[in-house]
Amino acid sequence: MAAINSVADLAIDGEIAVVTIDSPPVNALSQAVRDGLKRGVEAAEANGAVKAVVIICGGRTFIAGADISEFGKPPAAPYLPDVLDRIENASKPVIAAVHGTALGGGFEVALTAHYRIAVPSAKCGLPEIKLGLIPGAGGTQRLPRLVGVEKALDVILSGTPFGAREAKEWGVVDELAEEGNLRESALAFARRLIAEKAPLRKVRDRSDKLEPARGHPEIFEAIRKANARKFRGFEAWEKAIESVKNAVDLPFDEGIVKERQMFMALLQTTQSKAQRHVFFAERQAAKVADIGPDVPTKPIRSVGVIGAGTMGGGIAMNFLSAGIPVTIVETSKEALDRGVSVMRRNYEATAKKGRLTMKEVDERMGRLKPTLDFGALAEADLVIEAVFENMDIKKKVFERLDSIAKPGAILASNTSYLDIDDIASMTKRPEDVLGMHFFSPANVMRLLEIVRGAKTSKSVLATIAALAPKIGKVGVVVGVCHGFVGNRMLAQRQREAMKLILEGATPWAVDRVLTAFGMPMGPFAMSDLAGLDIGWSAETSKRASIRDILCEEGRRGQKTGAGFYDYDEARTPKPSAHVEAIIRDFAKSKGVAQRTIGDAEILERCIYPMINEGAKILEEGKAQRASDIDIVWIYGYGWPVYRGGPMFYADTVGLRNVLAKLKEFQAKFGDDFKPAALLEKLAAEGAAFSKP
Numbered sequence: 001m002a003a004i005n006s007v008a009d010l011a012i013d014g015e016i017a018v019v020t021i022d023s024p025p026v027n028a029l030s031q032a033v034r035d036g037l038k039r040g041v042e043a044a045e046a047n048g049a050v051k052a053v054v055i056i057c058g059g060r061t062f063i064a065g066a067d068i069s070e071f072g073k074p075p076a077a078p079y080l081p082d083v084l085d086r087i088e089n090a091s092k093p094v095i096a097a098v099h100g101t102a103l104g105g106g107f108e109v110a111l112t113a114h115y116r117i118a119v120p121s122a123k124c125g126l127p128e129i130k131l132g133l134i135p136g137a138g139g140t141q142r143l144p145r146l147v148g149v150e151k152a153l154d155v156i157l158s159g160t161p162f163g164a165r166e167a168k169e170w171g172v173v174d175e176l177a178e179e180g181n182l183r184e185s186a187l188a189f190a191r192r193l194i195a196e197k198a199p200l201r202k203v204r205d206r207s208d209k210l211e212p213a214r215g216h217p218e219i220f221e222a223i224r225k226a227n228a229r230k231f232r233g234f235e236a237w238e239k240a241i242e243s244v245k246n247a248v249d250l251p252f253d254e255g256i257v258k259e260r261q262m263f264m265a266l267l268q269t270t271q272s273k274a275q276r277h278v279f280f281a282e283r284q285a286a287k288v289a290d291i292g293p294d295v296p297t298k299p300i301r302s303v304g305v306i307g308a309g310t311m312g313g314g315i316a317m318n319f320l321s322a323g324i325p326v327t328i329v330e331t332s333k334e335a336l337d338r339g340v341s342v343m344r345r346n347y348e349a350t351a352k353k354g355r356l357t358m359k360e361v362d363e364r365m366g367r368l369k370p371t372l373d374f375g376a377l378a379e380a381d382l383v384i385e386a387v388f389e390n391m392d393i394k395k396k397v398f399e400r401l402d403s404i405a406k407p408g409a410i411l412a413s414n415t416s417y418l419d420i421d422d423i424a425s426m427t428k429r430p431e432d433v434l435g436m437h438f439f440s441p442a443n444v445m446r447l448l449e450i451v452r453g454a455k456t457s458k459s460v461l462a463t464i465a466a467l468a469p470k471i472g473k474v475g476v477v478v479g480v481c482h483g484f485v486g487n488r489m490l491a492q493r494q495r496e497a498m499k500l501i502l503e504g505a506t507p508w509a510v511d512r513v514l515t516a517f518g519m520p521m522g523p524f525a526m527s528d529l530a531g532l533d534i535g536w537s538a539e540t541s542k543r544a545s546i547r548d549i550l551c552e553e554g555r556r557g558q559k560t561g562a563g564f565y566d567y568d569e570a571r572t573p574k575p576s577a578h579v580e581a582i583i584r585d586f587a588k589s590k591g592v593a594q595r596t597i598g599d600a601e602i603l604e605r606c607i608y609p610m611i612n613e614g615a616k617i618l619e620e621g622k623a624q625r626a627s628d629i630d631i632v633w634i635y636g637y638g639w640p641v642y643r644g645g646p647m648f649y650a651d652t653v654g655l656r657n658v659l660a661k662l663k664e665f666q667a668k669f670g671d672d673f674k675p676a677a678l679l680e681k682l683a684a685e686g687a688a689f690s691k692p
């Protein structure tokens with residue numbers, strides 16, 4: 001075996017040259033990997049004894065794509081298209097041997113090989129769309145030639161990988177290798193190809209699978225229509241469709257040039273930069289500065305959940321789905337039965353959509369132990385409290401839990417706002433206590449705020465950070481403060497939204513502006529969904545706010561058929577003239593003169609105070625990094641991923657612009673807009689929240 005460069009080597013095994021790429025962690029197509037591939041194939045070509053070439057990877061995966069961290073830097077030769085040309089135009093058959101994940105540019109490398117073999121556990125895919133891109137190295141031209149336009153677009157527009165067995169069925173992979181024995185299987189396959197004098201099969205030369213789409217532009221129209229909602233706001237998907245259409249309409253050489261041009265143009269868009277930022281931010285968020293890999297984690301084999309309400313049930317489902325048994329306790333049989341049946345109904349609804357079998361539903365529910373006996377929590381490795389959001393109640397629960405839970409068990413509260421340190425002080429083991437703030441619906445929303453208390457031990461924190469991805473969550477470590485990161489920032493937006501409607505904007509205008517920005521819902525539709533009566537009491541209500549008036553009139557949100565909006569049976573919201581009148585009268589009674597408010601002011605007044613609060617959160621060390629705040633908003637509140645999160649968005653607007661607007665608002669509307677010191681500092685330095 002001879003080294004080609006630092007990440008590639010070449011071995012000659014009889015008549016077969018094996019080019020091995022080994023560039024941890026994921027063999028991304030860095031300059032060195034591209035160089036290794038090109039020189040490896042060239043060396044194999046130059047060797048007269050060699051009759052076939054195998055490209056294989058060391059480590060956990062085949063090439064997982066272009067090196068995303070290299071995007072935005074000046075490109076260095078050899079360029080990927082040249083490397084791919086070299087492989088495709090080799091005079092000897094090249095076989096790609098795939099394990100792990102052949103993604104993006106990695107899959108595109110495999111598609112230029114003349115043959116492909118994969119272990120059954122391998123996956124292939126073109127996830128570029130998730131980075132605001134389209135495949136840029138032939139994916140949109142070669143995949144349709146192998147599987148047809150519709151399947152190819154399905155893969156490209158979803159970005160979801162498909163398994164090797166499917167790949168074999170579709171003709172993407174020629175052979176399935178023996179699991180764990182890829183190299184030997186690939187060598188045997190190569191020997192067979194040599195013996196059979198197999199042709200140099202180039203995907204680019206095929207067109208049979210394109211035929212059904214020729215002269216049928218309506219196929220593309222139908223796909224546009226079917227995806228319109230899902231891709232609202234995203235720029236890349238239209239380009240993906242256009243590029244696949246080019247595969248049908250243009251000769252290969254023209255199609256591939258156009259694909260590359262579109263890819264390069266998308267690379268420069270703010271959307272793609274935002275989505276790449278999110279890719280790395282998500283992976284960063286799990287890392288805690290003072291917790292290294294040496295900090296031991298505890299095994300979590302069983303979980304207890306206190307409270308079978310909407311939150312408790314949703315939380316329990318995460319663990320049941322991940323194969324971890326859950327004991328759920330309630331104080332009354334009715335509440336317990338209701339909670340359990342809601343969980344079953346939720347699973348059954350997923351099964352109806354074809355995403356679970358009924359057997360799996362039964363298996364998951366079989367892991368649940370519903371009980372009225374608090375003592376049943378004694379054996380749990382982790383207990384999560386999800387009772388009513390009231391400090392006295394939570395304190396009592398923790399005091400009792402302290403006397404029951406086994407030593408070393410982790411005790412978590414799902415509080416959305418309350419002080420974890422105060423809660424922990426009710427136990428004799430505050431080091432085992434932390435917050436696990438799930439977002440509603442807890443079985444769906446991906447965010448988990450992991451609240452680190454003053455005394456939470458490193459091991460407890462490391463355990464929950466490692467547990468988060470196992471239950472399908474993206475964990476973000478946050479500090480103790482009112483509302484933590486997400487709800488603390490949300491409060492800023494809600495306050496401004498209420499002020500805006502008092503000053504003359506309608507709730508529908510505010511919602512429209514925020515959904516046009518890309519949020520899944522505006523603040524008023526969201527309030528209606530949550531219920532306007534959360535934290536409201538009929539006994540003490542004194543028509544002191546718009547919410548009081550709405551609740552007193554029985555307009556308590558979607559569940560009562562009316563809130564800010566009117567709702568029909570299908571819960572479709574309709575603007576209400578009556579609510580507009582209520583707001584108008586209320587403003588008059590408060591002496592607030594109403595005026596016409598433009599969309600730009602609505603957006604800036606809702607979003608900039610959130611950014612400002614984010615800066616304060618950073619200043620106070622309640623979040624470790626600006627990108628963590630972005631992750632909270634993307635996974636907890638549906639912030640549009642193509643805007644990268646509030647802090648990234650601030651960078652794209654320019655911190656000086658954000659600061660100037662905040663100062664203007666401060667002069668007009670008061671100290672709710674007083675800029676954070678960190679924002680002032682970064683703006684003065686011409687710096688940004690996200691470090692490149």
Ligand code: 3H9
Pocket residue numbers: 025026028061064065066067068069080101103104105106108127128131134135136137139280283284
């Ligand atoms: C593309 O290919 C464009 C082409 O069409 C055209 C080109 C001209 N680059 O996720 P993990 C890092 S676009 C750089 O935790 P897993 C990652 O940041 C690309 N770094 O592991 C992390 O670093 P750290 C298309 C990358 O086992 C470490 O590797 N490809 C890349 O859960 C481990 O990652 C994709 O979009 C990369 N491409 O999952 C694939 N990938 O340890 C993106 C990973 O410092 N990658 N890193 O935090 C993935 O989907 C997953 O990483 C993968 C492994 C499934 C491969």
